[in-house]
Amino acid sequence: MKRTTIEDVAKKAGVGKVTVSYVLNGHSAVARISESTQQRVRAAAHELNYRPNALARMLSTKRTNVLAVVFQRGHFFAGWSGFTSEVMRGVSTAAVDIGYDLMMHTRDLPAEEEADALADGRIDGALVLRDEGDPLVCGLAKRDLPCVQFFSRGHSDLPFVDADNYSGGRMATRHLIELGHRRIAMVRGPQRSHSSNDRFVGYRDALEGAAIGVAPERVVSIPSGQSDMEPLRRLMMSPDRPTALFFWSDEVALACMPMLRELGLRIPEDVSLVGFDSLTACDRAVPALTSVRQPIFEMAAQATRLLGALASKENVEQHQVLVPLSLDVRRSTAPTLAS
Template sequence: MATIQDVARAAGVSTATVSRVFSAPELVIETTRQRVMAVVAQLGYEPNFAAKSLRTLRTEKILVTVPDISNPFFSQVIRGVEEAALAAGYSVLLGDTRHEEAREEQYAAMFRRKEADGLIFLGHRLPEALADMVASKGARTPIVNGCEFRPGLAVSSAHIDNEGAAAEVMEHLYGLGHARIGVVTGPLASPISSDRLSGVLSAAQRHGRASALRISIGDFSIESGVRQAGELLDELGRPTAIFCFSDEMAMGALEAIRRRGLSCPKDVSLVGFDDIRFARHLDPQLTTVSQPMEEIGHEVVRLLLDILSGRATTLQNVTLPHELVVRASTAPPAV
């Protein structure tokens, strides 16, 4: 592949001029520029990325780590990230951590090696290898979190009000007349689950129904929905409504309901979380909390670009709007 030297030689100019044609064309006179461009087209020249990157100390890449790319919620967020990044001239390095710390650290090392200008992590844990960087550079560290806000995290983030959203779900169910409610959470290590659980508990207390709550811990997968919701349904004093912390688990719960010969929403109301594309196409259409997934993606990129450009000097925690979408899977309990 042709180098800048080849182009310079063939066009009868210096490498500096060729470089300027690309990065500061207004400094080059039109005739020279055209002569250079003609040679560029003819040789199929593209500036070598590594050389450029070494000189400028920039990669124009954003590393995005995600606990599970095959989860439709995350893949929608990533779509938003990719879109906003590309629009700003950045490309996306993807890391699927599979919820494994070792992989998180592996990607953190990549970031330290400067393989990317910034890091967006959609998990809940800041890799150890980056702790010193955050400690020394503070709010100017080009690291942003998506979805999993935690006060002590010391990086900017974009997310919804998980606690408030979960409380709204409970208000909706209590409003319909449900008293015994089952909840299938995700792993409580992550704020995404613990915040929602707080919202659930405070709403229950407000209604004096805390003792009628049944909490079961899932892992956001369909299978865990089947299992955990199944256990709740098999208890004495079966809940009349189940709230799952993800649509996928709700999908599993729906299956558990059907398997027991029960019907949703006649026997059991069901609420999910996220509003992935499939939620509105289930039978019954699923009541859920809609998260602005692509917008979260846009927003984390915006936060990161602010840091990279030196605009941001303080931490920002952006709360984006969510919406309780009431569909056919919730109804008053049977009398």
């Protein structure tokens, strides 16, 4: 059976091939093509079951309609987390809406080689989830490949969509202070994570604002739910153990809850817990976990739309977006018994 061509569509619609190309490639406004002509072209294409040749379109438009999602090396695929699932749900939903396909990039290469691989013409832009200071983002910018950092802003002069982690950390700590807690510990993430570091600064400032101050022994590091929990175990076995814990992520908080119970500690009667992200798993926890809500799905979708606009060379007024957060109070926090 003969494949339908753009010439067939043009003849059916009574227009030229260039007009068909403009309409089907989304450039009707640029060419000032009337709505009635656009409808006629689309109807002809639908009736003839016309499918544009992707390679020919790429050669003519110099675009692939593919965006890459670039994960942290080894981090996101150590386990498909609730956070990662929400990220990909937001990215894929927005990509469909704006007409892009996705490529997941997981190659472990030196930064310059990785930037070369991504900028070889296969993609129109890259969404980058990398730790602060990762050189890839600058490498892509030098190669004129549109990129958006999301859940990160390690390169502050480049486009990003990120959470207001500082305000989130302060909000969580103030909630515990308002419940009467004074011995409030924080479980931090990786030292290289700007998200964890900003949340710590918010925690510190909230304590200092309440004339409490940070006790160094009450700050421990557990980078992931698979990490060693012994530092927190030792802290919670000390004579003046904390009455409240602020975790840098829900996944770490949820992973630590069984260990706290093993120590004979009741949640929230003996120790209140606050997480960060407000994943759906927080509602299923026993007790349900109070957490700072980070709108992960919406942020990922927003980053994808921003990248699509940059890749399409649209006029974008706001290249950098800092998203406000809120607190979901559930059942894992309560007034300290001393109050």
